[in-house]
């Protein structure tokens with residue numbers, strides 16, 4: 001049989017670097033041929049060979065309702081008939097802004113943009129503009145998009161700032177970015193002692209989905225908040241992945257239940273709020289958001305910002321996930337997947353730890369959940385690659401890298417979960 005995926009990949013590699021438009025799609029970490037998607041419906045997609053897969057990526061988070069949800073499709077089709085893009089304001093942008101603010105009370109105003117990278121980069125500029133400071137803290141293993149100042153790995157000590165993780169980023173551009181270990185309270189305190197008065201912000205993934213699934217511990221989160229407040233730095237939650245994915249109120253609502261009165265200063269959103277269309281956002285208190293152009297001195301703009309088709313898609317998605325019972329059903333499905341995988345691994349004697357919140361999950365081939373990036377990286381990657389391909393061969397598509405989270409949608413059925421656990425049992429037995 002000719003492998004259409006391979007044919008397409010070879011053809012793609014002639015005209016697109018690495019054959020893909022975003023690196024992790026290329027299967028570099030796990031090896032093998034990327035699956036070219038032909039179409040998707042509900043919890044499934046079909047590749048170029050006509051092979052069907054249960055989809056646990058969901059476009060890396062956005063597809064919380066599954067693919068082709070009728071209400072979302074209808075909203076998108078209707079919006080498209082009215083026009084693709086105007087470069088002038090529309091009522092739907094207000095509706096989407098109001099819908100977002102209704103569920104995330106730390107935000108009083110929001111600006112819509114087109115990608116998570118753009119949102120994170122703009123939030124960072126705003127934090128610097130609003131505080132008049134340059135230095136920032138980020139944490140190892142957290143990804144905030146590919147803006148220059150955020151593509152940084154740790155320097156050699158707390159007094160030295162980071163090194164670029166990508167060619168093409170001048171060291172001078174990251175000289176203000178300090179990279180600390182996630183969940184390390186001591187390092188955080190030390191960094192504030194040294195640089196507190198010069199810090200514009202601390203940016204964090206509250207539940208880090210770019211090192212699989214690692215929660216910020218409650219004491220760590222609390223200390224971040226306290227130190228930011230004490231030193232006049234802004235605490236920026238990057239909820240591009242967790243926003244409207246781990247709870248209707250996003251990860252900050254999860255922490256507000258654990259830490260009374262807890263709120264970040266700025267929030268960065270993406271993925272789910274666009275329902276699969278290019279849409280992202282950042283927001284916070286009115287007085288800070290008013291620093292943005294045209295009311296303030298911090299410049300930010302976009303030709304396609306608040307795009308009418310994307311906002312229709314996002315708005316329809318948010319209205320569906322705000323319906324009664326949605327989160328209980330999604331959370332219990334995700335939990336049953338995680339419990340099933342844990343049980344299957346235990347039966348096969350495979351070291352395995354897993355965690356989930358709402359419709360987001362992660363698992364590690366480790367005896368316990370890691371608390372930081374260094375621990376995540378002790379995972380057995382040859383074993384993970386075997387698991388990945390074993391599942392893929394059995395029609396289950398998980399992220400093709402061990403440092404990526406997974407996503408369950410409302411379209412996944414209990415039968416899908418059971419089939420996934422069965423497939424995993426078979427593969428665990430071979431590890």
Ligand code: PMP
Nearest residue numbers: 115116117143144145238240241
């Ligand atoms: N922040 C986080 C937490 C993300 O997970 C991502 C993307 N995976 C981004 C920012 C960047 O978003 P985008 O890919 O839309 O630019």
